[in-house]
Amino acid sequence: MELPRIEGERDNIFLTSSNPTWDPARALVRIRELQTLPGALLPILHALQEEFGYVDDAAIPLVSQALNLSHAEVHGVITFYHDFHREPGGRHLLQICRAESCQSMGCNALVRHVENKLAAKLGETTADGAFTLKPVYCLGNCALSPAVMLDGKPYGRVSEEVVDFLIDSARRM
Amino acid sequence: MRIYVPCDSSALSVGADAVARAIMAEISSRGLSDVTVIRNGSRGLFWLEPLVEVETARGRVAYGPVTPGVVVELFDAGMLEGKPHGLCLGLTEEIPYLKRQERLTFARCGITDPLSLSDYIAHGGYQGLKRARTMTPEAIVEETVQSGLRGRGGAGFPTGIKWRTVLKTPASQKYIVCNADEGDSGTYADRMIMEGDPFVLIEGMTIAGLAVGATQGYVYIRSEYPHGFRTMRRAVEIAREAGYLGPDFDIDIRLGAGAYICGEETSLLESLEGKRGQVRPRPPLPAVEGLFGKPTVVNNLISLATVPIIFDRGAQFYRDFGMGRSRGTLTIQLAGNLKYAGLVEKAFGLTLREAIYDFGGGTRTGRPFRAVQVGGPLGAYFPEALLDTPLDYEAFAEKKGLIGHGGVVVFDDTVDLAEQARFAMEFCAIESCGKCTPCRIGSTRGVEVIDRIVAGQDRARNLELLNDLCETLLDGSLCALGGLTPFPVQSAVHHFPEDFAKLKV
Numbered sequence: 001m002e003l004p005r006i007e008g009e010r011d012n013i014f015l016t017s018s019n020p021t022w023d024p025a026r027a028l029v030r031i032r033e034l035q036t037l038p039g040a041l042l043p044i045l046h047a048l049q050e051e052f053g054y055v056d057d058a059a060i061p062l063v064s065q066a067l068n069l070s071h072a073e074v075h076g077v078i079t080f081y082h083d084f085h086r087e088p089g090g091r092h093l094l095q096i097c098r099a100e101s102c103q104s105m106g107c108n109a110l111v112r113h114v115e116n117k118l119a120a121k122l123g124e125t126t127a128d129g130a131f132t133l134k135p136v137y138c139l140g141n142c143a144l145s146p147a148v149m150l151d152g153k154p155y156g157r158v159s160e161e162v163v164d165f166l167i168d169s170a171r172r173m
Numbered sequence: 174m175r176i177y178v179p180c181d182s183s184a185l186s187v188g189a190d191a192v193a194r195a196i197m198a199e200i201s202s203r204g205l206s207d208v209t210v211i212r213n214g215s216r217g218l219f220w221l222e223p224l225v226e227v228e229t230a231r232g233r234v235a236y237g238p239v240t241p242g243v244v245v246e247l248f249d250a251g252m253l254e255g256k257p258h259g260l261c262l263g264l265t266e267e268i269p270y271l272k273r274q275e276r277l278t279f280a281r282c283g284i285t286d287p288l289s290l291s292d293y294i295a296h297g298g299y300q301g302l303k304r305a306r307t308m309t310p311e312a313i314v315e316e317t318v319q320s321g322l323r324g325r326g327g328a329g330f331p332t333g334i335k336w337r338t339v340l341k342t343p344a345s346q347k348y349i350v351c352n353a354d355e356g357d358s359g360t361y362a363d364r365m366i367m368e369g370d371p372f373v374l375i376e377g378m379t380i381a382g383l384a385v386g387a388t389q390g391y392v393y394i395r396s397e398y399p400h401g402f403r404t405m406r407r408a409v410e411i412a413r414e415a416g417y418l419g420p421d422f423d424i425d426i427r428l429g430a431g432a433y434i435c436g437e438e439t440s441l442l443e444s445l446e447g448k449r450g451q452v453r454p455r456p457p458l459p460a461v462e463g464l465f466g467k468p469t470v471v472n473n474l475i476s477l478a479t480v481p482i483i484f485d486r487g488a489q490f491y492r493d494f495g496m497g498r499s500r501g502t503l504t505i506q507l508a509g510n511l512k513y514a515g516l517v518e519k520a521f522g523l524t525l526r527e528a529i530y531d532f533g534g535g536t537r538t539g540r541p542f543r544a545v546q547v548g549g550p551l552g553a554y555f556p557e558a559l560l561d562t563p564l565d566y567e568a569f570a571e572k573k574g575l576i577g578h579g580g581v582v583v584f585d586d587t588v589d590l591a592e593q594a595r596f597a598m599e600f601c602a603i604e605s606c607g608k609c610t611p612c613r614i615g616s617t618r619g620v621e622v623i624d625r626i627v628a629g630q631d632r633a634r635n636l637e638l639l640n641d642l643c644e645t646l647l648d649g650s651l652c653a654l655g656g657l658t659p660f661p662v663q664s665a666v667h668h669f670p671e672d673f674a675k676l677k678v
Contacts, residue, residue, distance in 0.1 A: 157187065
């Protein structure tokens with residue numbers, strides 16, 4: 001009854017990894033799987049982030065070598081895209097939409113509420129390492145604004161009570 | 174006996190999985206061996222999600238919004254026979270919101286199992302391709318031109334003309350690229366198709382491939398859509414296993430990485446090539462030198478997903494819908510502060526007022542309407558006085574607005590348009606690719622100027638400066654991000670000057 005899953009696939013392609021320790025051997029396995037694709041750089045960076053939860057700077061020379069690119073080119077791509085993190089994030093990723101549709105239903109107040117609750121600003125990770133809080137500009141759930149995504153799971157019509165419940169439940173996990 | 178529980182991510186966001194689990198549990202505890210639960214896409218009536226449907230002799234009967242707690246009660250009331258209950262909405266097809274629509278692109282969405290190829294074919298799928306296969310590439314292009322289909326991503330460029338350029342450009346390799354980087358706030362039509370009827374996109378891309386002589390397609394999906402990405406990837410595998418994709422035409426699904434600018438076609442191509450998503454100067458057009466330097470059709474997902482019905486029913490059938498030079502249907506996505514926000518596919522020409530009130534039911538908060546932004550973050554803010562503007566490319570351009578990808582975001586009277594104008598500049602600064610100066614620097618200066626206006630510093634001169642800055646962005650930017658950011662800013666200043674005049678503490 002659930003959507004068919006592909007083996008080993010996860011809900012969130014940029015979710016923090018269960019084994020975030022940088023390991024060049026594991027990185028090379030992921031790089032080699034994808035390096036012959038046309039335009040392989042983004043798929044490789046997504047794979048590394050899936051593997052480790054972030055893209056370690058030590059991956060840059062490995063990727064450069066595999067794709068025959070300069071270090072600067074790879075670094076430039078990693079830093080261009082909002083998704084790629086250069087250091088490990090929290091155990092949970094909470095994305096709060098702050099685009100116009102959610103603004104019309106009070107997302108700015110929701111953001112302030114969550115920032116207070118977690119004592120972390122958008123873009124930061126909580127002191128206990130439990131949550132990374134990120135803004136997102138539209139989750140495509142605009143008919144049910146305000147919307148958030150927690151570890152790749154979407155939630156709509158999110159009130160302060162609902163987001164409190166989500167955070168508290170995730171913390172206990 | 175079938176029960177439908179949507180797997181669309183908006184439905185999931187209000188508990189559709191939990192409802193599906195409760196229904197499964199009830200089926201098994203009652204020992205109902207002949208009942209199957211199908212996870213369909215969404216009908217787009219989001220205030221009713223999770224919308225559960227049961228198949229009856231009269232047709233499908235809908236119940237919603239269903240919570241796990243009422244499932245037992247629904248079974249007791251005879252939901253499986255379509256019997257009455259407080260949540261029963263009657264026959265789905267008779268729900269006025271749906272009945273008043275003209276669903277062409279979304280003909281199957283919410284009806285079929287998104288990953289069942291046999292369901293797709295049973296509901297008219299692959300009829301368009303069947304006909305296209307009997308035609309020459311020139312005839313396919315001509316049919317597309319005749320349909321009047323224009324790019325649904327926002328630019329409104331005639332799809333067939335774009336295809337003609339690619340067809341006429343000789344090359345060893347050509348590509349079909351689907352732009353599924355649906356970043357505009359207030360839009361979700363691409364997502365609904367990917368999650369609810371992915372084969373229609375595959376069919377549309379295959380027809381485009383036949384038209385121009387391309388053998389490889391790419392779908393570039395934003396990373397904010399993990400469910401759509403997964404469904405699309407699975408659908409491609411299923412189509413390949415069944416022989417609908419292969420050496421003649423194949424598709425690869427690629428993931429974006431959180432950059433709004435990659436919805437701009439040349440940025441998208443750069444990103445697909447594995448580069449920073451920076452805009453390319455035009456010419457050359459992507460139709461001449463696109464992906465990896467080869468002639469490339471870059472079309473919005475809705476444009477491509479509309480191609481199959483055009484070929485199934487004929488160009489004339491499609492162009493009979495609409496008004497003026499806007500032919501066919503528009504997939505209006507009602508969003509924000511509306512009671513009945515959802516997908517409305519209608520022929521071009523519905524007025525904004527009809528969309529907001531007749532379909533949307535007015536504001537969800539119950540407060541008075543104040544502003545509507547059509548066409549995403551680069552669209553203009555319209556006041557009450559412009560609500561009789563028909564949804565038509567030219568009518569909107571005349572009022573200094575744009576339809577964009579069809580998103581309609583409604584605000585009540587608590588909105589502060591100076592804040593919205595500031596956000597438009599801030600968003601442009603966050604998402605600018607950095608290639609051209611007006612957009613990269615002008616957006617940051619724009620935030621600062623609006624801050625000074627709102628703070629009451631030299632207001633008249635700063636308003637003039639803001640206008641001047643907007644003209645520079647409009648004329649000097651390489652792409653639509655910088656070039657259209659002035660739309661929300663200037664429309665806010667023009668239609669809501671009072672919001673820029675109150676001194677705020």
